[in-house]
Amino acid sequence: MTRLISEQIRLIPEGLKNYDLELQAKTGLTLKELAAAAVGVNPDRFDHFDSSVAVIPVTAGLGTIDGFSEAIKAIALHLGFNAFITSSADVSGLVEAYDSNADLIMLADDYKYAVINLNTRRVAENDEATALGYCKALAYMAGGVKGKEVLLIGAGPVGTAAAARLAEAGAKLIVCDLNENREAALAESVRRKSGTLPLRGLTLTEALKRKPLVFDASPGDRIISAAMIDEKTIIAAPGIPLGLDSDALAIAGDRLIHDPLQIGTAVMLFTALAG
Template sequence: MTRLKEDDVNEIATSMVDYDTELVRRTGSSLKGIAANAVGRELSALYNQQPQVAVIPMTCGQGIINGFVESVASIISYLGFNTVVTESRDAGGVAEAVQNGADILFMADDDRFVALNIKTGKVSDNGEATGKGYVAGLERMCKGLRDKKVLLIGAGPVGNGAALALARFGAVVSVYDINLPSSQRLTGELGKQGYAVTIETDLEEALSRHRILLDACPAGDIIKSKHIAEDTMIAAPGIPLGVQEDDVKLLSERLLHDPLQIGVATMLFDVL
């Protein structure tokens, strides 16, 4: 899991309404609509359920990021679900959540951020869910992805989730990763499922040929002004943002990027 910083999350809880309004303006869909699209479910079916959700602070590894659990809880609460942050941490937090009747647990350490439905055993990993969620948002922003060329940058957990989602939406997918074996593993896995993905080995050249980008890598400032045309669309779950700060304005409403919201919403709907 990408290590977030306090500055990345400290305004989430107080800005959810404005965030969702902007998301509708850019994609035509709300956060709940994008997450439902990502998991292939109808909103009515998802909201037939009223689970209790617990977010558990975890201190292992580098420890708790200030504001992280509160931000996760605020996103889930905004979506309309009963959510608590446990008073206890780590194993004690899990015990507290279960004893108090929680149905779904959210918890994160340095390596994984997961949602777990303790009734069904369903687990959703933030990497895969974030990839699926951003593709669902990109699909709405582009008014469909079928037969459109998409460059996926990054073949890690988020990129793997995104690649499968792109293929299922009918996109023509190319992937670039600085580590060629990662691209090869991704294309091999999708090939087993009947999807063809092209491997790119020159990022600069690949960027020059694509107008729809999904940036799932943790490198900053890799997408420059010369790569941004009037019809360029970018979904960027990667942190830091791969677009140079001075060039964000060139994209206007054609950039999808947030630190947690789409990933958390998709994780929740994934385990319902």
């Protein structure tokens, strides 16, 4: 997981209305509708709910990231939760969340970002939620993934969760990781679960020549150049930093989904609420 920096997230709160408009233009869905679809529930179910979310800052490890708590609180408010940031961090913040009768708590350290539903004990983690949300977004952008080749870049926790979802949805996977052992392990785990062995051992250039849909779950910086894609390439890219260089970005236009927190956070919250 790449540690976020303030510049990547500080504008999230004020940008959520525009974010929804852009997401709608690309997928036909708002953030709330996409998250509900990813979790597999009717968005109407989330029209009127009265759940409160306590965002607890955590100072362990490298410490809090300026603007992180504010960004996830804003996303929760945008989805219709009553959200607040506890005035204390860490254990004191947890006590405050309990004392305030919060229904859900959100907290993150350098390794894990999770939502816990204090009423149902349901836990939702960001890697899985991000994979689920971006797979759904890719499917909406592409009119489904069944029978289509999807190039999955990055065999870490996000890529591994996405590979399982994409294989379940009937995609034909090509997997690509700089680390050959991880690439092989991911291909094998997909074969065990789905019965089909993904294609592997290709360079990114070779894989992209096949004109697949793209799921970039790697922290590779500008690994995709304009020459590697065309005006039909559809890309779901949770990886941070973005894998496209500026010319590739111009070609991808509205066929690219990439954000630092919104989709993963929304899917986490609805997963924890719906379970």
